[in-house]
Amino acid sequence: MNEEAVAEPVERVLDLFHGVRLTPTQRRIAHCLVQHGPTVAYLSAAEVAELAGVSQPSVTRFAVALGHDGYPALRRRLRELTADGPDGATDAGNELQQAVRTEIGNLDRLAGQLADRDRIAETGRVLAASRPLPVLGLRAAAPLAAYFAYFAAKVHPDVRVLDDGGSLLTDRLEQAAAAGAGALLAFVLPRYPRETLDALREARAAGLTVVAITDSPVSPATEHADVLLPAAVGTDLVFDLHTAPMALAMVLLQAICDAAPADTQRRLEAFEASAARRQLFLG
Structure with missing residues (x-):
């Protein structure tokens, strides 16, 4: 498996926020999206709000701040960004191997930052x-x-x-x-x-x-x-x-x-x- 592929979905989600000035509440929502990965891309605005500990209107305003018409548009974008491949499948091995490969991806992303x-x-x-x-x-x-x-x-x-x-x-x-x-x-x-x-x-x-x-x-x-x-x-x-x-x-x-x-x-x-x-x- 290409270790770089493990890190790419996280990097793509982080790119959504690059150059956007977020309020503290919006940063909480952004962190929630990064932390929960592909799972959050299938949640409703109310569920994301509960997960992030904010109000549902805050989630909607957050989506607009990122340039989307509303949360449904942002959710569609998140699904695209967090998909592992054309069919969403990966060859990551068992859950223990996946955990280690994720760490390899984290280290690879860190190496890129140290440029x-x-x-x-x-x-x-x-x-x-x-x-x-x-x-x-x-x-x-x-x-x-x-x-x-x-x-x-x-x-x-x-x-x-x-x-x-x-x-x-x-x-x-x-x-x-x-x-x-x-x-x-x-x-x-x-x-x-x-x-x-x-x-x-x-x-x-x-x-x-x-x-x-x-x-x-x-x-x-x-x-x-x-x-x-x-x-x-x-x-x-x-x-x-x-x-x-x-x-x-x-x-x-x-x-x-x-x-x-x-x-x-x-x-x-x-x-x-x-x-x-x-x-x-x-x-």
Whole structure:
């Protein structure tokens, strides 16, 4: 099977929104269309409204904003865009193989986005310059934040993981800003904890530049981030697959290293000397 074919329907749906200024409510509808894929192309306007948590008139206005006469016309277009082939059939294997192939498609789409190296390089410079560097990830995003921070701490002098919500989260954001932080890296993944979005608002209020790794260009993080870096989440299994967001996190860490190569080399050499002295590793 051609892995590119897996990603194409999602890309075609995302193209519907390219260059269109959407309201927050319309972004919720757009995200719903992307997240639920071919299924949503066979739902009524009322069903889409319920799924997205908006009103039915909002769905109709959304369709018009995209240049259609109404929702039925948009639904016909969605059916065309999400069809896998002339007869809608695919040769994807069993459901486990399909889940992995979808991840291959997600990674392939991410690779295409990384053609713009300047944007990633500039984001790396912004994060590298932030001392300290707070890294936010709540609930399902917490492991990604911890994984990124584990390696980032080898090349950055002060990485602070924010993986607990509650009233202390705002305190820790304000403390980071007071200590000199200029940016926040946030992992914003489904089901989008309310506390995460509240924290993004607080971070911007504290003067931090918010860089968000999220699952879609129309995710709820869009209106709260200064830099949005999308990487699709796999939804074919019981629990989400975060393959592409993790890959993007490591690409961003590479950009941080590239922003200060001399400091990076010095810190890595210091760590290796310390690890050897303490005999941390077997190999």
